[in-house]
């Protein structure tokens with residue numbers, strides 16, 4: 368990998384760190400958020416990366432937990448990517464809380480826990496999950512796939528992925544005051560899209576790696592043929608769930624869904640639909656595109672961009688229509704465009720995750736399988 | 739233990755907004771933040787048009803979703819049934835803003851009252867700068883700083899946490915009425931114990947058909963609205979096309 372690439376990533380991290388420090392000193396006033404649209408781009412970043420990590424954790428468990436041994440060659444890469452995306456996802460959430468004084472208050476998660484709160488469970492489970500994912504990667508890297516530690520951490524990572532993903536779904540599912548989060552249907556939407564974005568990251572990262580290192584090893588060709596078909600299947604499932612969600616949102620008589628219907632006419636919704644789902648789905652149906660490196664790189668990139676916008680769509684749908692007395696003196700729907708600092712946080716997350724992966728590619732032999 | 743609630747008599751309420759201003763002063767609310775608020779509606783078609791005014795505040799719900807969802811118990815129910823907040827425990831997650839169906843929670847995005855830190859004198863050498871005025875009256879944050887809420891809340895909440903109405907807990911615990919009740923010039927607000935059968939609150943709830951906001955959500959709001967200001971009359975008849 369070129370020095371230029373690492374230089375660019377370093378620059379991205381530096382700019383992002385500057386943004387993060389500004390947020391930590393000044394607070395969230397540097398975001399274009401307010402009491403109406405209060406969960407914005409950094410929160411979308413959290414959802415995107417954390418759910419992608421869930422998908423990647425699942426994929427990395429295919430050989431070790433589900434016994435699908437043919438997928439060993441993708442397991443280590445998926446495991447590192449899961450750790451990297453999870454780390455930056457949690458970082459995005461941290462930078463969505465407030466200045467340093469607020470961050471210090473998180474000690475109260477331990478000192479004053481509320482077991483009835485899905486946010487509490489989410490915070491705690493993600494904290495443990497991230498630790499276990501790192502331990503799991505350590506065992507894989509030390510080629511101790513089948514040691515007790517390796518097996519236990521693999522199983523625990525999968526279990527914690529399910530638990531934290533469930534807590535995250537319940538955070539939105541139990542928000543009765545905001546039906547446009549789609550209640551418990553969110554759990555299904557998250558599950559399918561998490562797997563799809565996880566798969567997209569894995570496919571993109573692998574093919575990039577192969578492109579840089581002079582091509583895919585012959586023995587991995589059948590694996591990636593299967594992976595491409597799985598990707599196509601997941602895209603189909605995600606498209607189906609997307610349509611189902613649109614039907615629910617458009618036909619509901621509840622006024623709260625006006626927010627969704629408003630967003631459904633926006634550019635970001637169309638990006639999610641076209642770039643994130645329909646175009647890549649059509650591309651992946653065509654065998655010549657599916658089997659070409661450029662085609663699959665393009666399709667998976669489209670999916671990731673679309674899915675990212677999809678997270679923002681989901682958040683804004685339940686927020687753009689002011690609730691209760693906050694609607695006073697405000698238009699029926701408020702508008703939102705991210706601030707430079709919000710972009711800075713996403714830049715930090717993206718650069719950091721890519722940096723971790725690039726270091727992995729360079730030094731950690733990500734194609735390694737159990738000996 | 740009392741179970742505090744409020745009845746707002748819409749026939750007495752003139753829509754003057756005194757409660758909103760009073761609350762801002764009493765609780766040192768930063769610009770843009772309102773714990774005491776209003777919902778207005780203009781109904782009908784010209785020339786038959788009517789303007790409705792409904793004062794609002796935190797409903798101190800018995801089944802408060804904001805309290806249930808708060809991860810660190812920063813939002814809690816006091817022994818008197820008031821939904822209170824501890825900024826030292828608040829992690830700024832804003833899940834309470836998701837969960838409150840009434841828009842009763844505000845997040846402190848910027849340093850509160852930062853506009854009072856400006857050193858510019860409007861007429862140099864003649865008027866105070868905002869900061870100069872705050873210093874001259876020996877106040878904190880803004881010139882009309884009220885230290886009273888410090889007793890059991892933070893008089894000015896720090897940046898990065900939420901803030902909300904607490905029924906003026908500092909006053910209620912001292913045996914006084916919430917300030918919005920105190921300042922209401924037409925005595926439209928009645929505050930009292932829902933568990934005391936002889937309280938004024940219960941007297942009114944027994945007398946009039948009370949309305950709560952969005953009761954279908956199961957939050958069991960403890961702010962009740964009775965009556966309506968309506969001097970209108972019409973000639974009754976059968977059907978009338």
Ligand code: SF4
Pocket residue numbers: 795796797798799802803804805821837838839840841842843902957
């Ligand atoms: S009105 Fe909102 S903030 Fe107040 S108790 Fe009910 S849910 Fe909580």
Ligand code: SF4
Pocket residue numbers: 807808809810811812813823827828829830831832833834835899900
């Ligand atoms: S913002 Fe503070 S009060 Fe609200 S739910 Fe989070 S921790 Fe609780």
